[in-house]
Amino acid sequence: MSGRLKLAAQGLSVALVAGLFALLVWKVATQDEGAARKLGRGEVVSAPNFRLDRLDAPGKISLAEYRGRPVVVNFWGSWCDPCKEEVPVLESTWQRYKDQGLVVLGVDFHDLKGAARRFARENEITYPIAYDGPGDTLSDYGVTAAPETFFVARNGKLVCERIQAGLHLDRNRGRFEDCVQELLGA
Amino acid sequence: MRLLLVTVAALAFAGPAAAACPTLADLEGEVMCPQCKTTLDQSDAPVAREIKGFIQQRAEACVPEGQIKDELVAQFGPAVLAAPPREGLHWLAWLLPIVGLLAGAAVVSALVWRWSRARPAPAPAAGSNGRPLLDPELERRLDRELSRFDG
Numbered sequence: 001m002s003g004r005l006k007l008a009a010q011g012l013s014v015a016l017v018a019g020l021f022a023l024l025v026w027k028v029a030t031q032d033e034g035a036a037r038k039l040g041r042g043e044v045v046s047a048p049n050f051r052l053d054r055l056d057a058p059g060k061i062s063l064a065e066y067r068g069r070p071v072v073v074n075f076w077g078s079w080c081d082p083c084k085e086e087v088p089v090l091e092s093t094w095q096r097y098k099d100q101g102l103v104v105l106g107v108d109f110h111d112l113k114g115a116a117r118r119f120a121r122e123n124e125i126t127y128p129i130a131y132d133g134p135g136d137t138l139s140d141y142g143v144t145a146a147p148e149t150f151f152v153a154r155n156g157k158l159v160c161e162r163i164q165a166g167l168h169l170d171r172n173r174g175r176f177e178d179c180v181q182e183l184l185g186a
Numbered sequence: 187m188r189l190l191l192v193t194v195a196a197l198a199f200a201g202p203a204a205a206a207c208p209t210l211a212d213l214e215g216e217v218m219c220p221q222c223k224t225t226l227d228q229s230d231a232p233v234a235r236e237i238k239g240f241i242q243q244r245a246e247a248c249v250p251e252g253q254i255k256d257e258l259v260a261q262f263g264p265a266v267l268a269a270p271p272r273e274g275l276h277w278l279a280w281l282l283p284i285v286g287l288l289a290g291a292a293v294v295s296a297l298v299w300r301w302s303r304a305r306p307a308p309a310p311a312a313g314s315n316g317r318p319l320l321d322p323e324l325e326r327r328l329d330r331e332l333s334r335f336d337g
Contacts, residue, residue, distance in 0.1 A: 134263030
């Protein structure tokens with residue numbers, strides 16, 4: 001009887017370890033690596049859709065509602081200094097190209113709503129802003145820090161590589177303008 | 187005398203009210219920095235400073251601790267709390283470690299009980315001098331070995 005009990009206990013332990021291992025394998029295998037990494041490998045990637053509260057107005061805002069228009073998606077937070085410095089680049093792009101259908105869409109994440117609204121007001125942002133306090137969209141896009149900017153073509157696919165760090169920086173300005181032109185031409 | 191009574195009364199009323207107001211220190215160990223994934227008291231990231239400022243402001247307005255947490259959860263989601271709330275499926279996070287601990291203690295207790303009840307090994311038979319008898323084979327071998335020194 002004690003032998004059987006011992007065998008059962010051993011079997012249970014092995015089954016438990018095997019189960020935990022299987023769970024680990026499943027988690028690693030199904031982990032979403034984010035659109036940015038796939039895009040970096042040259043894959044054709046659809047921009048992950050999101051539906052979030054609007055920060056600058058009541059109601060919700062979703063990426064899908066802009067299907068058919070080129071969209072610049074900019075992830076930012078009010079606590080991020082480069083985000084503040086790049087606002088003029090985004091705002092001037094929005095003002096210059098919105099008549100051609102271009103949309104600049106800000107996604108504010110990991111932020112207090114009040115602080116984000118103050119940031120938008122102080123920096124005179126007029127383009128639409130989505131609020132993602134918990135940061136739910138970050139893993140879908142593979143965002144690692146703020147600011148990051150993605151480019152969504154009219155067909156809903158991501159084009160260009162994402163731009164990390166501020167768009168006001170010399171190394172990013174040219175790339176940003178090229179990507180905007182690619183969006184408008186696509 | 188009247189002044190003393192007024193002071194005592196004021197302290198009696200002010201004491202509990204002041205105690206009910208939370209402080210930043212009460213909460214910064216229970217709220218996570220969403221960027222750095224540590225509690226606020228271990229982080230100096232810009233977003234952590236922003237949240238600390240918010241808590242400080244609400245605490246100064248004497249907003250109850252639970253309400254401040256609710257306001258943070260409404261903006262950052264439940265992951266902003268260092269410990270899961272005691273409701274619904276979140277109870278599992280509280281109960282499973284206790285269940286595991288109890289199960290482990292039960293297993294260890296059962297093993298200790300079994301070992302303590304194990305039958306002791308029979309004592310070797312004693313010789314005429316009261317000492318335990320040697321195994322006959324061992325005794326023969328010992329005799330052989332010792333006889334080598336006799337010569």
